[in-house]
Amino acid sequence: MAKTYLLSRTLDPILGIFTGLLAFHLNETNPRSAPLPGHTLRELIAWKWNDSKQLRQAREKEDDGEWERVTRELGVGAGASQGEKK
Template sequence: MAPLLSRTLDPLLGIFTGVFAYYLYENNPRIALPEDQRLGALVQWKLDRWRQERERKLTAGEPDVDLNAIRAAVEKE
């Protein structure tokens, strides 16, 4: 199947159409999405959750490892 406009313009047109359609979906007065279900709020929630998980892993992680001691042990063998 031949490209509609060109090989580079077709993907850009598709991305623009998708973003514009989602913008219209979020701002449609008939749907009236609650503020906590809009994309910005959902992305912020996901980032906060990711940061909390990362902090939990960093604080509960392994103690600092001395790489020089490991290197010396490997070289000794």
């Protein structure tokens, strides 16, 4: 079965992407169809990014606390074994 193209093999995907981006832009900026304030894609992405950033920072603090606990345990164990050898 022969493939048919509207313009060409490379221009068809470019045209599709351009049309999609234009439709998205018009949907976001049209007064009738515009999302409510705080619900635009840009604001939702920023909100999710900040939320995940806070989760990452909390996880890193938790990991740092765990790392300090482990190093203290190993440091105490190493110090005790060195003291016994002397």
